[in-house]
Amino acid sequence: MRLLPLLLLATAACTPLDTSFQKPDTDEPVDTGGDDTDTTPVDTADTDGDLDDDGFTPEEGDCDDADVRVAPGRPEDDDDGKDNDCDGRTDEEWSGFSVGRVDSDGVGSIIVLDTIGRDDDTITLASGCYPLWLDHLGEGYVVNADYASVATVDASGACTTIADFSDAEVYEYGVWGIATQIDGTVLAVTLGTLESIATDGTMTTLATWTLDFEVPANHEFAANGVAVDPATGEVGLFDYFGGFGTWTADGGLVVHRKGDYENPTLYTTSGAHRDGGGWYTQGTDAMTGAAGIYRFDLDAGDWALEEAWDASSDWSPQQVAIDGDSGDWYLTANVGGIFPTVFRIVEGSGYAADFFRISTDYAGDFYGITTNYTYGG
Ligand SMILES: [Ca+2]
Ligand SMILES: [Ca+2]
Ligand SMILES: [Ca+2]
Ligand SMILES: [Ca+2]
Known part of the structure; x- marks a missing residue:
């Protein structure tokens, strides 16, 4: 030996x-x-x-x-x-998505989908409360309820307004994207400001930028989507006309790309942060109408196409969320003005696969989508 x-x-x-x-x-x-x-x-x-x-x-x-x-x-x-x-989450396992729907009768609901697209649960929201953007908050959800208020949602579907944006003198364009920050506060964008909302309703303006639809040269961008890097708390701000900004508590706002509404290149309505790095959006090419997944290239200061697929001209994407395990993208969309659909975009596949679809006669629309996890063994 x-x-x-x-x-x-x-x-x-x-x-x-x-x-x-x-x-x-x-x-x-x-x-x-x-x-x-x-x-x-x-x-x-x-x-x-x-x-x-x-x-x-x-x-x-x-x-x-x-x-x-x-x-x-x-x-x-x-x-x-x-x-x-x-990734900022401890002992997590990806478990699917929660998707916001408004049906053809105007009733809002949140549909909980598992990892293979089966609907596990549906929470029907109170009258007048819609899941236009949604995120998790504690045991329940927080939603942009009607472009004028942000509300918490409990398991029974009851909505409690925690922030009111209905004063048009103050909030000319109402409220748009929302996202839960890692400290449990709620972020909301009003096109020209980033707001932080505590669950007791206290609201703090974290950042403002120049929103000018009269003089394009003055205009910075119009944020209608907001997302959070759960590992760092960095905030991504997504502009409808292809602009992009980030915000951190230490560094404040950085406008990486102005939104050029006179000559838009890309239309986006939401974005998400991918585990391991990167800000992504589902975009529509302003010239061709082609749909794709874009990653913001911080060095180049512009969006870079990551995935493209054949989409019919009546295919209208809404919002994007990302599977924290595989990094695959999932989109809410409405196809043909009839079918609310969640598509799965597998990296490198070049196509959009049905993940979940409601296929009756006109069935309303899907809106917000957020990634779900379970925690602990
Ligand atoms: Ca280590
Ligand atoms: Ca983790
Ligand atoms: Ca662990
Ligand atoms: Ca190391």
């Missing part, structure tokens, strides 16, 4: 470039305590900024650089209490 050489070989293979004894890294605190209870290998040499040697530095998205079981793209273990894939 030659156990000793094998052990030495294995040890050497683990740390072939470990020069920490010769050259301590002054960037990192030196462990002088002599306790050997640490179970995570720590690269005290820190020659590459990746302390746990999982291939990612904190700058590259490692949200725990002392734990090799935590890194971007790792499979999520739903029972270890860690955010293994660094």
